[in-house]
Amino acid sequence: MGKQQRSGETREALLESGSRVFATIPFDKARIADVIEPLGVTQGAFYFHFENKHELALEIIRREHAMMVDLSERVLSSAGGGLAGLHEVSTGLAELVRADVTVQAGLRLTSHTPEEFPEFLGASFTMWNDAIGKFLLRAQRAGEVRSDVEIEAASRFVVATFVGVQEISAIATRWADLDERIREVSSLAIRGIATDEGYEAFTASLSPTAAR
């Protein structure tokens, strides 16, 4: 194995270990030792890859954002789109939040210690507003969303609902009930913006037995 490849693997291992640390320990309390000890990596190796703890955290947040943008663009470019696509994004997002330690770390870093990452202050909300807006606009053009619904306001509404559900589920059950909570609020949230036909199509897509 070449030196460059080994170096890349160490960097990946540091990001993975750092994610585990930041997903469970407050940023202020987390130490570089917590990140390197499970890997048997030296302080020197850490500082070769990252200037400090803050820079490691920034890269984890960047990756979290990239994963979320990827998810939304993948669904948007697939046949789906519209309200069914919105549901697909919600459940995909729930899966990431529940199972991916990089996403958990990114969410915790930006929501519990936003003052440490002013670069990202509100950036993820803006990103989500834009992404959800694309689904809603497509749904409105397809007659699934009422024509009197203002897309930007409706996007902020959907994002706020998801942020709230995620926060409550994180605190109450550490995301164990996130799927169930999303299914519950989606149905009520969509009812507020959908046409009758759009709402029927959406609830049909919620059913676990729905054809794909």
Next chain:
Amino acid sequence: MGKQQRSGETREALLESGSRVFATIPFDKARIADVIEPLGVTQGAFYFHFENKHELALEIIRREHAMMVDLSERVLSSAGGGLAGLHEVSTGLAELVRADVTVQAGLRLTSHTPEEFPEFLGASFTMWNDAIGKFLLRAQRAGEVRSDVEIEAASRFVVATFVGVQEISAIATRWADLDERIREVSSLAIRGIATDEGYEAFTASLSPTAAR
């Protein structure tokens, strides 16, 4: 002024100063010195009233909860109730969040460092689900909420939406736009659960010029 009265005033001053500290500094980083220095109070005086920083924080969280329960019960027992009452509670809550340092401290302590306060894990969500449920049940009996709406699910939906809006507004504008954001999402959220008559009555009550 009697000794007991002075002691009570010191305790209140410590709670007020502690709220200012916990509203702005992460719990881990906040020091008792930060609480007592602005008051010119001694460490000894602090420990006469509170066992430690954690006990001070607990009392602040308890007060935050009590203020919120008071608000909801006051509106519920007033003529209002129903969907207009729900809006009154939302705006009252927004006012507390924006202007009251005890509420700001309680929210930050329980949402940023929930692991430090397991006594309150999820307790505020349960309290809010119950409180909002009372408004929605009254609204349903008055024909403002559709009869097929399940009250507990709808309560969790309304609470999740408010939690999300509060969190986004806190991070993006430190609550400066909270009123506007609540007005925007309330209208969409209520549309998802209200009858046509209920929604009309609700939007009429949203208007700043609405008769009280």
